[in-house]
Amino acid sequence: MTSMDARSSSSIQPIIEAKHLRKSFGSFTAVDDISFTVPPGECFGILGPNGAGKTTAIRMLYGFSPMTGGTLRIFGLDVPKDIRSIKARIGVCQQENNLDPDLTVFQNMEIFAGYFNLPRMLSRERAESLLSFIALSNRRNDKVIELSGGMMRRLVLARALINSPDLLILDEPTTGLDPQSRHQVWQRLEELKKSGLTILLTTHYMDEASWLCDRLIIMDHGRILVEGPPAELIRTHVGHDVIEVAEPAPALLDFVAGMNLEYENLGHRLIIYGNNRDVLYHEISAHCSHEGCILRMATLEDVFLKLTGRELRE
Numbered sequence: 089m090t091s092m093d094a095r096s097s098s099s100i101q102p103i104i105e106a107k108h109l110r111k112s113f114g115s116f117t118a119v120d121d122i123s124f125t126v127p128p129g130e131c132f133g134i135l136g137p138n139g140a141g142k143t144t145a146i147r148m149l150y151g152f153s154p155m156t157g158g159t160l161r162i163f164g165l166d167v168p169k170d171i172r173s174i175k176a177r178i179g180v181c182q183q184e185n186n187l188d189p190d191l192t193v194f195q196n197m198e199i200f201a202g203y204f205n206l207p208r209m210l211s212r213e214r215a216e217s218l219l220s221f222i223a224l225s226n227r228r229n230d231k232v233i234e235l236s237g238g239m240m241r242r243l244v245l246a247r248a249l250i251n252s253p254d255l256l257i258l259d260e261p262t263t264g265l266d267p268q269s270r271h272q273v274w275q276r277l278e279e280l281k282k283s284g285l286t287i288l289l290t291t292h293y294m295d296e297a298s299w300l301c302d303r304l305i306i307m308d309h310g311r312i313l314v315e316g317p318p319a320e321l322i323r324t325h326v327g328h329d330v331i332e333v334a335e336p337a338p339a340l341l342d343f344v345a346g347m348n349l350e351y352e353n354l355g356h357r358l359i360i361y362g363n364n365r366d367v368l369y370h371e372i373s374a375h376c377s378h379e380g381c382i383l384r385m386a387t388l389e390d391v392f393l394k395l396t397g398r399e400l401r402e
């Protein structure tokens with residue numbers, strides 16, 4: 089990057105600037121001093137186990153939940169002071185569908201457009217074009233209650249775009265969808281990204297985060313553990329390859345313990361992280377049966393599990 093590039097990129101107004109953000113419920117701190125910045129056009133992910141504080145964090149962004157501490161600026165405007173102007177420029181897909189089940193698909197779009205005081209003609213035009221975008225035009229007159237879960241999720245996405253937002257906030261946009269519906273939603277989000285829209289999303293699907301996010305944070309217990317592009321996080325925290333050995337024999341455990349390797353011994357399974365896949369695999373597989381030894385590329389899920397642990401959250 090030249091000094092000129094550095095100057096111009098640093099002068100670009102971020103879409104989101106969160107500094108030392110905190111949220112407490114009584115004596116419990118759900119979001120504990122998190123800071124992050126999202127520049128225009130980026131897809132930014134917030135990952136974390138159940139209860140990590142993801143939804144609480146993003147609810148503060150769209151003014152649903154007041155902050156306990158820190159500062160938050162969106163489009164350079166102050167939360168909560170300028171929240172009305174901010175809300176007019178953001179689209180939100182909450183975790184729950186919150187559609188009106190007794191109204192039609194089109195009526196749901198129209199009613200939502202009403203919250204933004206869009207002229208009637210414009211809102212109808214936008215509703216039609218967004219329904220076509222998410223492939224629901226042919227269901228426009230059906231009641232929401234008659235739609236499948238995947239269709240409802242797509243409708244929630246379309247509805248969040250009715251005000252042509254500058255920032256789209258998605259809380260688990262594809263949870264509960266079948267692979268086809270998830271891929272359809274991803275494709276639409278890719279198109280929105282290409283059009284320059286800034287997107288912030290939470291997800292439990294690591295493939296979704298790897299596919300869509302330019303950068304992400306992994307949170308746990310209200311704090312940020314790591315931040316970066318998915319590929320960089322994988323490289324830094326896991327390496328290129330993972331070798332998994334089922335039911336590792338004591339001799340293999342001794343061998344691995346004697347090498348300068350990062351590994352996790354789960355008892356029934358040994359997970360070895362590293363690079364130099366061929367050499368490593370050759371050496372490890374010499375100590376176990378080939379069927380029980382798998383070599384694969386490291387993924388974001390490896391990073392997630394390595395950093396947040398493997399215990400179930402209450």
Ligand SMILES: Nc1ncnc2c1ncn2[C@@H]1O[C@H](COP(=O)(O)OP(=O)(O)OP(=O)(O)O)[C@@H](O)[C@H]1O
Pocket residue numbers: 113118136137138139140141142143144145
């Ligand atoms: N209104 C509330 N009152 C008290 N505690 C709350 C409230 N909302 C959230 N919490 C707590 O804050 C913590 C973080 O919750 P949050 O919903 O932000 O987690 P999350 O990362 O979005 O989890 P999930 O992946 O399950 O959606 C949890 O321990 C939750 O019980």
